[in-house]
Amino acid sequence: MVINELLIEATELTQMIGSENCVVIDCRAKLDDPDWGQNEYFRGHIPGATFADLNTHLSAPPGSRGRHPLPSRESFTDLLQDWGVTHDKLIVPYDSNNHVYACRFWWMARWVGMENVKVLNGGLGSWLSLGENLSTDAPKQKKSQFVAKSPLTRTVSADDIQNHDYTLIDARAVERFRGEVETIDFKAGHIPSALCRPYEANLLADGKFDAQGTQFSTLTGDLDIVCYCGSGVSATQNIMGILLAGLPEPALYPGSWSEWIQNPSRPTSP
Known part of the structure; x- marks a missing residue:
């Protein structure tokens, strides 16, 4: 895209x-x-x-x-x-x-x-x-007949991750990935074999996206990539960055780290 x-x-x-x-x-x-x-x-x-x-x-x-x-x-x-x-x-x-x-x-x-x-x-x-104004008015909405179509996205589950050889991309900050600090979830660390690609690195100094997806330049199109984060939110920003890099769309692990750690039998690192 x-x-x-x-x-x-x-x-x-x-x-x-x-x-x-x-x-x-x-x-x-x-x-x-x-x-x-x-x-x-x-x-x-x-x-x-x-x-x-x-x-x-x-x-x-x-x-x-x-x-x-x-x-x-x-x-x-x-x-x-x-x-x-x-x-x-x-x-x-x-x-x-x-x-x-x-x-x-x-x-x-x-x-x-x-x-x-x-x-x-x-x-x-x-x-x-741009000097544009903001509004405090609530929009008047007319209900539509919107009908969902087949997803244009992919998801994987925790079981899928444990049973397949994915390239896992973690969107959290390096410190959380390494398990040095954890202020949100009850356990620190990351899913074993994951790569840390913080979502902040997808942005330029002006707050816009790096249109080249530079931090994903070492990835190749033959990899089956899955993005995750703490709870399946910032991982979607990495999905955008990967698409900007010209790579195929990765899957999202919606539950991410906060779901992964719910089951103590799932491996964690470090």
Whole structure:
């Protein structure tokens, strides 16, 4: 996939605001403050944007499947209907968190078969850098008849990982990967044989994506790559980076580390 199939620039989006053919989704979130994203949305968002909550819209309740398990395709489809989404509209998710939560929405939209979805490159910062205004108005949504199609994405389970020879890519910070620090999950470390490719390394100084996917330059197209992180969120940003590098789309392990460690019989490193 090429960059203009994956990302949209703020200059392009300014020309589409107000169009019925464009649905903007505000995905801002903070793991340690569940209300922060919605509070920021109420303070000001890109005009016409709908707010997607990480914990209630983009995840099922936490438990044995990890901290941010995927909701059912049916419940996500219902949500997209409520937001007026259709397959012929352009969907533009954004955040102010290094594209992590916008990419979660991007991945999930493609999980229900949506092809026309592009992440706002540079997030909210790129919009504001143009001098564009924010709005506090809630959009008036007309329910659609959106129907899910076959997934454009792939997932693997913990059992799949234990029974197949995948190239595992961990999106967490090096310190968490090495087990030197763990402030979120009850056990530190990583899945054995995984490679550490922190999602922050996919970004340039201006907060936009590295369009070359540089940190994945040593990977080759014949590898069967699986991306994971702490809970299946930032791993989707690495999936975007891998696609920008021109490689085939990797699979997502949705439960990621927070699910993996639920079963003490699964190996960990160090």
